[in-house]
Amino acid sequence: xxxxxxxxxxxxxxxxxxxxxxxRNYNLSVTKLFNEEHTFPELKDFDLLxxxxxxxxxxxxxxxxxxxAEKSFVSHAIAEGKSILGICLGAQLIAHLxxxxxxxxxETEIGWFPVSKISNHPLLNEIPDEFMAxxxxxxxxxxxxxxxxxxxxxxxxxxxxVYYDNVVGFQFHFETTQELVVEILANEEIDKLNGKYIQPxxxxxxxxxxxxxxNGYLEKILNxxxxxx
Numbered sequence: 325x326x327x328x329x330x331x332x333x334x335x336x337x338x339x340x341x342x343x344x345x346x347x348r349n350y351n352l353s354v355t356k357l358f359n360e361e362h363t364f365p366e367l368k369d370f371d372l373l374x375x376x377x378x379x380x381x382x383x384x385x386x387x388x389x390x391x392x393a394e395k396s397f398v399s400h401a402i403a404e405g406k407s408i409l410g411i412c413l414g415a416q417l418i419a420h421l422x423x424x425x426x427x428x429x430x431e432t433e434i435g436w437f438p439v440s441k442i443s444n445h446p447l448l449n450e451i452p453d454e455f456m457a458x459x460x461x462x463x464x465x466x467x468x469x470x471x472x473x474x475x476x477x478x479x480x481x482x483x484x485x486v487y488y489d490n491v492v493g494f495q496f497h498f499e500t501t502q503e504l505v506v507e508i509l510a511n512e513e514i515d516k517l518n519g520k521y522i523q524p525x526x527x528x529x530x531x532x533x534x535x536x537x538x539n540g541y542l543e544k545i546l547n548x549x550x551x552x553x
Contacts, residue, residue, distance in 0.1 A: 325350040325550055328370035330394060332357050332378030332413060335511040339499035340539040341374055341409075344546050357390045364397045371553035372407045373398070375414025377497065381463060382413070382420045395421060407490045407553040409546075412461055415485075415493030422468035422487065431479035433459035434514060435523030436531040439477050439496055445486050447548050448474060451541050456534040457483075457496040458505065459521070460512075464495060479521040490552055498542040502532045 327345055329338050331354050338345075338352070345352040353370070355362050375398065385391045399421050401408060410418040416426050439457040441448060459477070467473045467485050475484030475494070483495045500508075509525050523531075 325372070325553065326370045327352045327372045327374060328365055329354045329374040329376060330357060330398075330414070331355065331376045332380065333511075334358060335504075335507050336377045336412075337504060337507075338374060338376065339497075339501045339504040340535075340542055341499050341546065343501070343539075344543055348550075350550075357388075357394060362390065364393070367401060367404050367406065370406070372409065372549055373401050375408065375410040375417055376499075377412030377414060377460070380413065382417050382426050402491060405490065407549045408492070409549060410491075410493040411497060411499060412495060415495055416463060416465045418487075418491060418493050419465035419468050419471075419485070422471070424466040424468040424471075426463055426465055429462055429464040429480050431521045432462040432517070432519050433477070433479045433496075433521040434461075434517065434519075435459060435521070435528050436534050437477055437479060437521060439475050439483050441474065442476050443472055443474050445472060445474055445489075447486060447489070447492065447545050449548075450544050455537060455541065456531070457498065457538055458500040458535065459496050460508070461495055465493065490549070492545070492549070498538050498545070500535050501539065502535050505529065505532050505535065 420426050436456050440454050464480050471485040471487040485493050
């Protein structure tokens with residue numbers, strides 16, 4: 325099993341996805357788009373594509389010159405029928421390429437807030453109807469035509485979708501480990517922000533044990549994506 329990851333910034337790493345790949349002796353390669361000399365693999369060289377989050381918008385092609393090439397690469401992967409998992413910006417990118425609108429979220433969500441499962445899908449077997457998830461976003465995707473809306477939260481109605489069973493997008497961060505939370509907080513000035521769904525850094529750190537549960541849920545989803553890849 326070969327997994328390839330598109331990473332937009334240094335501190336938004338694959339997190340638990342990397343741990344899962346190591347446990348199963350899967351190959352994990354990474355295109356670090358923030359490195360000037362990055363390259364994209366051939367589509368035949370991977371079975372599962374993972375697209376990470378980042379602070380940029382899908383419309384920031386002038387500011388991030390690599391984004392046009394990334395969009396083309398992901399479009400070809402979708403057309404080829406590859407299994408794809410998008411997280412936060414990655415999910416927005418997939419939705420955008422499938423023709424859905426990307427817009428400012430009604431509420432900026434940063435911290436640990438409940439997510440509700442709003443529809444059933446085989447990928448979501450054994451995932452509870454509600455759980456605490458880690459959020460860090462100010463924009464959101466609309467659900468692409470032909471996709472199934474699967475998750476929602478009080479602050480953001482569209483938290484997840486499945487497209488043709490093999491393409492999945494999550495607005496929240498299933499992949500977040502305890503170590504990754506600490507790393508993200510060290511790189512973001514969260515305590516200067518205020519909002520109904522924005523937690524201070526000390527509250528986020530106090531709730532970091534929630535990561536163990538969501539990593540377990542992600543493992544089940546990844547196993548099923550691997551089975552169909």
